[in-house]
Each structure stands twice: as C-alpha cells, then as structure tokens.
Amino acid sequence: GQQLNQSPQSMFIQEGEDVSMNCTSSSIFNTWLWYKQDPGEGPVLLIALYKAGELTSNGRLTAQFGITRKDSFLNISASIPSDVGIYFCAGHQYNNNDMRFGAGTRLTVKP
Amino acid sequence: GAGVSQSPSNKVTEKGKDVELRCDPISGHTALYWYRQSLGQGLEFLIYFQGNSAPDKSGLPSDRFSAERTGGSVSTLTIQRTQQEDSAVYLCASSRAGDNSPLHFGNGTRLTVT
Numbered sequence: 196g197q198q199l200n201q202s203p204q205s206m207f208i209q210e211g212e213d214v215s216m217n218c219t220s221s222s223i224f225n226t227w228l229w230y231k232q233d234p235g236e237g238p239v240l241l242i243a244l245y246k247a248g249e250l251t252s253n254g255r256l257t258a259q260f261g262i263t264r265k266d267s268f269l270n271i272s273a274s275i276p277s278d279v280g281i282y283f284c285a286g287h288q289y290n291n292n293d294m295r296f297g298a299g300t301r302l303t304v305k306p
Numbered sequence: 307g308a309g310v311s312q313s314p315s316n317k318v319t320e321k322g323k324d325v326e327l328r329c330d331p332i333s334g335h336t337a338l339y340w341y342r343q344s345l346g347q348g349l350e351f352l353i354y355f356q357g358n359s360a361p362d363k364s365g366l367p368s369d370r371f372s373a374e375r376t377g378g379s380v381s382t383l384t385i386q387r388t389q390q391e392d393s394a395v396y397l398c399a400s401s402r403a404g405d406n407s408p409l410h411f412g413n414g415t416r417l418t419v420t
Contacts, residue, residue: 201348226406237310237397237411238349245406283348287406293339293365294399294409298348 201284201297208274209305216300217268218284226287227260227267228294233280241282242269274304308332310412312398318418319388327383327415331400338381339399339409340373349397355381388419 201218208214218227226245230238242253244260244267251258257270267286271278284297311330319325331338340352351365355375366372370388375381385392395416399409 228408230411235413237399237413240408240410243408285409293351293354293362295351296341296349301346 199284199286199295199297201300203300204298205301205303207303207305210274210276212274214271214274214278214302215268216282216284217266218286218297219266220286221265222288223264224286224295225264225289227258228285228287229256229258229267229269230283230285230296231280232283232299238283271302274302276304276306278302279304310398310400310410312396312412312415314415315413316416316418318420321390321419322387324384324386325388325417327385327396327398327417329381329383329398329400329412331379331381331398332410333379335400335402335410336378337401337403337407338375339401340381340383341397341399342367343395343397343414345394352383352396385417388417390419393417393419 199218199220228243229241232238242251242258247264248262249260255272281299281301283299285294287294313328336357338355341349343349353373354362370386373383395414397414399411401407401409
C-alpha cells in the first residue's frame with residue numbers, strides 16, 4: 196500500500212512555541228486524520244479532514260487537507276507540556292480497507 | 307461510555323508458544339482493525355473486519371498470524387509459535403462504518419517474547 200511520509204521525526208521545543216508537522220504521499224487520499232499517542236495508550240483522534248482544502252481547528256490545533264489531496268499539515272500553537280507525545284497522521288483511500296499511518300512525530304516540550 | 311477494550315494489557319511469553327490477544331470494540335461499530343506497533347515505530351496494518359464480509363488479511367506478516375471476529379463483535383488475534391521479532395504493541399481499533407470513519411483505539415497489548 197501507499198506510504199505516508201511524515202516529518203519531522205522528532206521535535207524539541209520550548210513551552211509557548213508553535214509547532215508544525217506534515218504528511219505527504221504520492222497518492223491521493225480521501226480522508227486525512229491526525230492522532231496523538233501518549234505512552235502506554237492507544238492513539239487518540241485529534242482532527243479529521245474529509246474535503247480537499249478543508250482547514251479545521253480544535254482548540255490550539257489546526258489541520259489542513261491539502262488541495263492536491265496528497266498532503267496534510269498539523270499546527271499546534273502556544274505549546275504546553277501536556278502536548279508531549281507522538282503525533283501520527285493517517286489517511287484513507289477509496290480502494291483500500293485499511294487506514295495508513297505515518298511513522299509519527301515525537302514532540303518534546305521543555306518547560 | 308465504554309471505549310475499545312483490549313486484554314491482556316501485557317503479555318510475556320516464551321519463544322515458540324502460542325498467544326491470544328482479545329479486543330472488545332465499541333458497541334455498534336461494524337469495522338474492526340488490528341495494527342502492530344514496534345518500539346518507536348508507526349502503526350503497521352494487520353487485518354480488517356467489516357460486518358459479515360470476508361476479512362482483509364493482506365497485512366498479516368506470516369501464516370503464524372490469524373484473527374477471528376465472532377458474532378461481529380469481539381475479536382481475537384492469535385500468534386502461533388511466537389518469535390522474538392513478534393514483540394510489539396498490538397493495537398485494536400473500531401469504527402462506525404469502516405469507510406472513512408475515524409478509528410477509535412484501545413490501549414493495546416504489549417507482547418514480549420523471550
């Protein structure tokens with residue numbers, strides 16, 4: 196199946212800074228989702244995007260579904276220590292049953 | 307409300323033994339997925355169940371891996387003759403319709419093969 200290329204792999208930032216991460220693919224996806232995983236837990240859905248060009252916010256989080264349908268980004272504004280974790284992008288294609296996941300971005304926030 | 311429940315949360319087994327991992331999806335969710343997550347890695351798709359349709363087993367890494375879903379609800383993932391490379395967190399997820407509905411994950415079973 197098609198791979199999702201997620202970057203960066205890891206980020207070390209100061210509390211209060213803004214964060215941006217993205218996912219790209221060579222194929223078109225009809226749904227993009229962003230998840231966060233805390234240690235010892237399963238991923239939790241942050242934002243779901245269903246339409247090319249869609250820009251959606253959830254508190255300090257903003258995500259966009261790229262107009263080409265081959266990419267998506269997630270921004271976190273004014274980071275706080277509890278933002279620490281691994282962020283995964285995920286995409287779904289019409290002709291595949293499975294939800295494809297990126298390799299994750301590990302975020303560390305220094306107080 | 308109840309989320310996706312997985313058991314056991316941790317399993318340590320000896321190489322060569324068989325293991326069974328259980329997943330209770332959210333009530334009413336017709337789609338159920340199994341993923342494997344190795345240490346520090348992303349999620350690797352294993353198998354997908356949707357309603358009464360034949361499961362999509364395209365992600366199972368070998369014939370030592372199998373999964374069942376009884377009555378359209380509870381699922382068990384079985385790994386026979388476990389190997390050390392099977393050590394990982396096995397995550398189960400369910401979704402409402404299985405098309406592009408968001409997945410809801412359990413907390414996973416951490417499998418360690420010694």
